[in-house]
Amino acid sequence: MTKKRIQFLINPISGGKSKKGFERLARKYLNDDLFEASFKITERAQHASELTKIAIQEQVDLVVAVGGDGTINEIAKELLNTPTPLAIVPEGSGNGLARYLGISSDVSQAIAKINKGHIITIDSGLVNGKAFFNVAGMGFDALISDRFAENMTRGPVGYLKIVLKEISRYKPQEYTICIDGNEIQREAFMISIANSPQYGNNAYIAPGASVDDGLLDVCIIKQFPLIQFPVMIYHLFSRTAHQSDYVEIIKGKQITIERPQRGPVHLDGEPFTLDKKLSIEVLPSSLNVVC
Ligand SMILES: Nc1ncnc2c1ncn2[C@@H]1O[C@H](COP(=O)(O)OP(=O)(O)OP(=O)(O)O)[C@@H](O)[C@H]1O
Missing domain, CATH: 2.60.200.40 (Tumour Suppressor Smad4)
Structure with missing residues (x-):
């Protein structure tokens, strides 16, 4: 079976929490029979959008926002109306969308959802585009x-x-x-x-x-x-x-x-x-x- 390519985009400042050990932890819980993972750390505001555009060009199967609602926004606006799904590991201050969707801030549980791979389709909104x-x-x-x-x-x-x-x-x-x-x-x-x-x-x-x-x-x-x-x-x-x-x-x-x-x-x-x-x-x- 071909493995799915999964791109993690990590916001190092969201939630005021260090993500230094994140890659090691995520690799521990991610099912490597199913996924081939790559990890990138955002360097500035809007960098997650740029990295998502690259991921789409590279035909990655799944993009993971490791951060809060701002990080999700930067990634999801590029995935909007594409077949590529967003996954979330909540690491923000508020984590509004993730809490609503029932995605735990516990890394092992958030990654367990990714391993399961259940996908839903949600609405989004536009304000002046x-x-x-x-x-x-x-x-x-x-x-x-x-x-x-x-x-x-x-x-x-x-x-x-x-x-x-x-x-x-x-x-x-x-x-x-x-x-x-x-x-x-x-x-x-x-x-x-x-x-x-x-x-x-x-x-x-x-x-x-x-x-x-x-x-x-x-x-x-x-x-x-x-x-x-x-x-x-x-x-x-x-x-x-x-x-x-x-x-x-x-x-x-x-x-x-x-x-x-x-x-x-x-x-x-x-x-x-x-x-x-x-x-x-x-x-x-x-x-x-x-x-
Ligand atoms: N390396 C970086 N240095 C500074 N800012 C960054 C960096 N990478 C991303 N950002 C910015 O960090 C900001 C905050 O991210 P995010 O909203 O995910 O976290 P939060 O505000 O702590 O959580 P929430 O939105 O859930 O309350 C975003 O505006 C994003 O553009």
Whole structure:
């Protein structure tokens, strides 16, 4: 039997965790009767995309993201609408998509899934032509991703520190939102567009979202009094965000959002600056994932 060629792409900084022993550990658990493995370490942002393009040219059978949602994004956007599946070894700070897909952060268990080779097809989303697979967002959400990217302390503690610093001075923005032809105006603290239910670390912004329903969940979070912050956090972690008076969730396929000016948007936690008008759409069944 010909062995499948598998390309591991390792983000050395994701999750603030050293991956020095990763290759040895992965080789220990990977079934070498089935796979011929190659390992590459990313050297900078977007390098995982470049390496994925090369893997596709070399007709590799499977590309593995060893990192968090940002690493997955860089790899998956190249695998989008190709037959080549993505596999994930969760090594990020939040691991939103991997947690939703039930992929363990334990390397032996994540590799066991690869050995089994069960593949599903999931939806993805586009914001002004840029792909996301977990959650995209604007407003406070995007500002935090921006700050987090510059931050030296990765992981949930670093994230929380930035949130606490920025939250008291953040001003909500006016948005005109059109979801499948229905236009609404909202003043919002932030808007998240969810393909899968959670940001990461089991913080569920869209408890009813599903990666294979052909829909995106538009989560509009209104400005809330600071004293309500612990209650908002409780809603996120108890999967009850939809029950909060400050959260409105509308499902849709074609979405446009217009804001006062060009500004930050995050795609799977990675910061970008995009136009004031955002065209968002779901790409149903567009990515194969081992899980
Ligand atoms: N060698 C490198 N040096 C610096 N940055 C890198 C390197 N390789 C990849 N990156 C960047 O690291 C960033 C963070 O990766 P990733 O999102 O996977 O981890 P995380 O933020 O810790 O996890 P999560 O997104 O699950 O919260 C990405 O923006 C990626 O482009």
